[in-house]
Amino acid sequence: MWSLSRVLIREGPSDDWFLPILLRRALEELVVEFFPACREVQEVRPLPEAGNQHPETMIKTLKEERGTFDVVLYHHDGAPPAKSQLVLGRIRQAYSASDLGEPLVAVVPMRETEAWLLADRTALVRALNLRRLNREPVSGSEVESCPDPKVVIDALLRDEAGLNPKKKGALRNFYLSVAENAGIAELRKVPAFQQWWNDMIEALEGLGYQHG
Amino acid sequence: MITRIEIDGFKSFENFALDLPPFLVLIGTNASGKSNILDALTFVATAGTRGVDAAVSEVRGDARGLFRKRGDGTRVDRMRFALELLLPAQRSSPSSRWRWEVRFAWAVPEGGLEGITIETQRLVSLSSPDRVIPLVEGEWVVREGRPALDAFSGNHKQDGEIVRRIKLELTEVRSLHLEAGSLRGASELGGPRRMDSTARNLPNYLRFLARETASENRPLGVVGEIKMHLVGLVREISDFEIVEDERRRDVRLEFASPYDRGLDAEFASDGTLRMLAILAALHDGGTAVIEEPENGVFPERLRQLLGLARELVTEEDEAATSGPDRPLQRQALFTSHSPVVLDVVPRENIAFLDMTTVLEDGIASRVSRVRRLREDAGPVRVDGERWPRVTDSELGRFRAGVEEPV
Numbered sequence: 001m002w003s004l005s006r007v008l009i010r011e012g013p014s015d016d017w018f019l020p021i022l023l024r025r026a027l028e029e030l031v032v033e034f035f036p037a038c039r040e041v042q043e044v045r046p047l048p049e050a051g052n053q054h055p056e057t058m059i060k061t062l063k064e065e066r067g068t069f070d071v072v073l074y075h076h077d078g079a080p081p082a083k084s085q086l087v088l089g090r091i092r093q094a095y096s097a098s099d100l101g102e103p104l105v106a107v108v109p110m111r112e113t114e115a116w117l118l119a120d121r122t123a124l125v126r127a128l129n130l131r132r133l134n135r136e137p138v139s140g141s142e143v144e145s146c147p148d149p150k151v152v153i154d155a156l157l158r159d160e161a162g163l164n165p166k167k168k169g170a171l172r173n174f175y176l177s178v179a180e181n182a183g184i185a186e187l188r189k190v191p192a193f194q195q196w197w198n199d200m201i202e203a204l205e206g207l208g209y210q211h212g
Numbered sequence: 213m214i215t216r217i218e219i220d221g222f223k224s225f226e227n228f229a230l231d232l233p234p235f236l237v238l239i240g241t242n243a244s245g246k247s248n249i250l251d252a253l254t255f256v257a258t259a260g261t262r263g264v265d266a267a268v269s270e271v272r273g274d275a276r277g278l279f280r281k282r283g284d285g286t287r288v289d290r291m292r293f294a295l296e297l298l299l300p301a302q303r304s305s306p307s308s309r310w311r312w313e314v315r316f317a318w319a320v321p322e323g324g325l326e327g328i329t330i331e332t333q334r335l336v337s338l339s340s341p342d343r344v345i346p347l348v349e350g351e352w353v354v355r356e357g358r359p360a361l362d363a364f365s366g367n368h369k370q371d372g373e374i375v376r377r378i379k380l381e382l383t384e385v386r387s388l389h390l391e392a393g394s395l396r397g398a399s400e401l402g403g404p405r406r407m408d409s410t411a412r413n414l415p416n417y418l419r420f421l422a423r424e425t426a427s428e429n430r431p432l433g434v435v436g437e438i439k440m441h442l443v444g445l446v447r448e449i450s451d452f453e454i455v456e457d458e459r460r461r462d463v464r465l466e467f468a469s470p471y472d473r474g475l476d477a478e479f480a481s482d483g484t485l486r487m488l489a490i491l492a493a494l495h496d497g498g499t500a501v502i503e504e505p506e507n508g509v510f511p512e513r514l515r516q517l518l519g520l521a522r523e524l525v526t527e528e529d530e531a532a533t534s535g536p537d538r539p540l541q542r543q544a545l546f547t548s549h550s551p552v553v554l555d556v557v558p559r560e561n562i563a564f565l566d567m568t569t570v571l572e573d574g575i576a577s578r579v580s581r582v583r584r585l586r587e588d589a590g591p592v593r594v595d596g597e598r599w600p601r602v603t604d605s606e607l608g609r610f611r612a613g614v615e616e617p618v
Contacts, residue, residue, distance in 0.1 A: 005600070028569050028576040041569040041576070047605060061605070067592030068600040 002209065003040035004031065007069040008107075009050050009058055015075060015113055017175035020044040022116070022182060023073060023107065029184045030197060035204055036212035044073065052076060053087065055094030062100055071203055072104045078192065079111040103203035110144035110192045114153055117178050118143045119193070120186035127177035128161040135159065141189045213381070213531055213543050214253070214499055215309070216296035221280050221288045222255065223248040223273070226570055226579040229598075233561060234525040237518065237546045237553050238582075239610065240565035245580025246547040247272070249565075250387050250501050253545075254409075256293040256314065257382040263357040264316070264328050270409070275328050279318055283577040290331070291316040296338060299377050300531045300541055307532040309338035310378060314360060330360050335374065345371050384498020388489065390507070395485040396477045398462040411489040415463040415477075418492055419454050434495040441491050441520060445513050446484045482508040490517065494524050499543040506550040515556045518546070522561070551611040559585040564602045564610075 004027065008020055024044045031038040045068075050061035052075065062072060074091060078084050088106060095104050109115050118124070121139045125132065137156055138146045146152060153174075154165040163170045187193045205211075214232050219225040224245045238246045251271040255278065259267035268275045279287040294313045301307040314333035320326045337343035345364055361382075364375045391410040399416035407417040418435055425433025432439070435454075443450055451468040467475040467484065477485060486508050493500040506514045521544045531541050553562060568581045586592055586601035593600055 003599075024569065028571065032571060032574045032576065036571075036574065039571055041571065042581075042599070043566065043568065045606065049605060049608075065592075065603055065605060068603060 002035075002038040003042060004038055004071070004204075005042040005069050006044050006071045006073050007062070007065060008044050008046045008073045008075060009052050010046055010048070010075045011052050011077060011113075013048075014172075014175065016046050016048075017172050018113060018117060018179045019073075019075060019107065020046055021176065021179035022187075025179075025182075026184050026187070026197070027200070030200060031204075031209075034201055034211055035209040037210055038204075045069070052091075055091055058091065059094060059098045059100065063098075066100070070102055070207060071200075072100070072102055073107050074104055075107040075113070077112045078108045084108065103206055105196065105199045105203050107196050108192060109190075111146070112149055114149035115143040115146055116187060116190060116193060117175065117182070118146065118149055118152060119190050120178075120182045123178050123181040123183060123186075124156065126181050127174055128156075128163075130160060133160055140186065141191065143190055144192060213298045213300070213526065213528065213541055214295055214385070215298050215528070216294070217249070217253060217256075218292070218294035219249075219252045220293075221291040222252050222278060222293070223280060224567070224578070224580040225252065226280065226577070227598075228580060228582065230563060230582050232543070232545065234527055234531075234543045235522050235557075235561050236544075236563060237548055237557050237561060238563050238565055239548050239550075239553050241549070241610075244565040244567055245582075246565050247389075247503060248580060250503060250545070250547065252293070253385060253499075253501060254387045256295060257385040259314070259316070259330070259359075260312070260361045260382045261359050261379050263359050264330065265357050268328065276318060278328070280579070281577075282572065283575045287318075289318045291328075295382075297378060297381055298528060298531055299374070299381065308374075310374065311336045311338055312361075312378060330363070333360060333363070335364065335378070345374065381498070384496075385501065386493055386496070386498060387501040387503070388493055389503045390486050390489055392482050392485075395482070395489060396480075398460075398464045398477075401456065401458070401461045401463060403463075407489065407492070411485075414485075414489055414492065415454055415465050418465070418488075419456070419463060421492060421496060422454070438488070438491045438495055442484070442488055445487050445491075445516055445520075446481075448481070449484055452488070483510070483513075487513070487517065494521055494542065494544055497541055499545065501545045503547050504549065505546055506548055506552070511550070511552050514550060514552050518553065518556050521546070522557070554607060554611055559587055564606075568599075 010016065010019060024041060028041050031041060047061055047065065050058040076084055076087055088108065118137055118139055121133060121136065137152045143149065157163040157165040157174060165171055188197060213234060216231050218229045220227050225248065238249060240246050255267045255271045258270045276287065279289065279291060281287050292315045294311055296309065296311045299308050299310065312335050315331045316328050317331045319329045321329055335345040361375055361379050387409050388411065389409050394410035394412035395414060397412055399413045403416050404413050405416060405420040407413045422432045422435040430436055439451060448469055449467050450470050453466045455464045455466050457464065465477045467480050469475065490502055490505055493502060505517060524542055525544050526541045562585050564583050564585060565580055567578050569576050570579050581599055583599045583602050584597065586603050
């Protein structure tokens with residue numbers, strides 16, 4: 001049986017609220033569509049101890065976990081682009097030089113992960129249990145042109161749902177709820193997400209998965 | 213003693229298998245399937261010994277709801293179980309190992325109402341693999357109230373004896389989901405001998421254990437041990453009495469502390485009563501299946517309780533070789549959310565549950581998976597295990613109270 005397992009190198013705890021669930025759900029849709037021989041998609045497991053800035057720490061942690069994953073997902077926010085590209089290049093170079101053979105797939109939203117939270121307005125309405133959004137935030141492919149998605153999320157929680165975005169509990173549960181509800185088709189309209197989707201297909205092809 | 217369970221199609225299980233040592237703690241987050249394993253064990257053991265109707269009433273959920281739900285909302289129509297058992301040595305016969313396979317279907321039997329029916333079952337000797345006690349396959353062999361194991365034909369006296377002993381083992385599976393109201397209640401004189409899964413009827417159960425195990429020099433039998441352990445685990449208590457009241461026709465528990473005697477169960481702490489019920493179950497013979505012993509129990513006492521439970525169970529080689537005067541055969545399975553488990557229980561006695569996604573004809577369904585813990589510097593992948601072992605990184609998050617994947 002083909003069973004897919006992944007670990008996630010991420011920036012901070014708030015990424016854990018959103019990315020593991022969203023990426024697992026996306027992978028489920030991806031393999032159903034492209035690789036029907038795959039029979040199982042396991043949880044995306046974050047590795048906080050790997051950090052995401054220092055290749056040595058990351059590779060050491062991954063070596064300790066060797067055997068538990070088929071693919072490494074490496075997340076870094078896309079902003080500012082110059083820094084992000086520099087870090088990503090450094091990580092890729094070090095990873096290639098290591099003896100880790102599993103594919104490394106980058107998960108890099110154009111600016112911040114929070115942009116992806118905004119992509120599906122239906123999921124936002126559902127997560128906040130509203131009838132409708134009085135003020136439409138950016139959505140679909142436009143989310144990547146949003147200069148500060150965190151500010152938009154704060155306003156959404158405060159103005160539409162009467163929640164205090166400074167309270168970590170409410171923010172965390174909002175992220176989780178959107179991760180469980182966001183339509184993957186909507187997210188695929190976002191170029192950076194579609195880029196991850198394409199890279200993931202390529203990685204699975206490299207692992208020997210056959211298109212159905 | 214039950215040494216392995218396989219489950220497919222029941223609640224959150226798809227092709228699930230778990231080896232059961234004499235002592236095992238199932239850990240994991242909420243909704244990972246820990247309680248479902250206990251339900252599965254209770255369901256199949258009760259179906260074997262008391263029939264399907266009784267089995268449904270013993271577990272959470274209605275009859276159709278016990279069948280696994282797929283991601284698209286439909287339910288499977290079959291549930292398959294296998295139990296492997298070690299039957300201890302007896303005077304005339306050595307120990308033997310057996311495997312009971314049974315398949316249930318959701319069906320409408322001719323002239324009957326819809327419901328769960330047993331489609332097929334068989335018993336296979338694992339000690340001599342050629343020996344099979346089969347049943348006719350492909351027809352409805354057992355209906356409603358009849359115990360599944362009674363359907364095995366008694367053509368051979370030896371086969372009948374094996375079925376009787378397996379029934380006895382399964383009758384002694386006792387699951388505990390303790391409830392405060394039940395723990396405090398009195399028993400009726402002449403009422404049930406055993407407590408139910410909520411611990412209702414605890415006073416009579418203790419009286420029964422005392423009578424069953426008493427000897428000339430130990431008039432209270434194992435209840436003497438239970439008293440000693442309760443005092444050791446719950447320092448506020450120095451003793452308890454089982455009071456039989458002929459006038460009220462009931463049986464009650466009265467506790468004593470160094471400063472107070474005659475304390476009714478109604479005034480005892482939840483933790484004390486929970487500890488007593490768990491100790492009672494652990495001192496009986498058979499398989500005790502105990503949910504979340506940490507509720508209402510101080511962590512250090514949970515540590516001591518789990519340590520004690522390990523000492524009370526019968527090791528497999530002991531069960532296989534012990535002679536005619538063997539003590540009660542005991543097995544203990546716990547579920548827990550508590551990180552204390554990781555400090556006090558050896559890794560080989562822990563199983564970790566969480567969820568995974570299986571894909572069936574393009575439909576994604578969430579099902580339970582179980583993994584063993586990686587030993588120090590041990591391999592991650594082990595032959596015969598479907599998933600990699602749980603690493604220290606994952607355990608660190610469990611220990612810190614961080615749910616995966618958050």
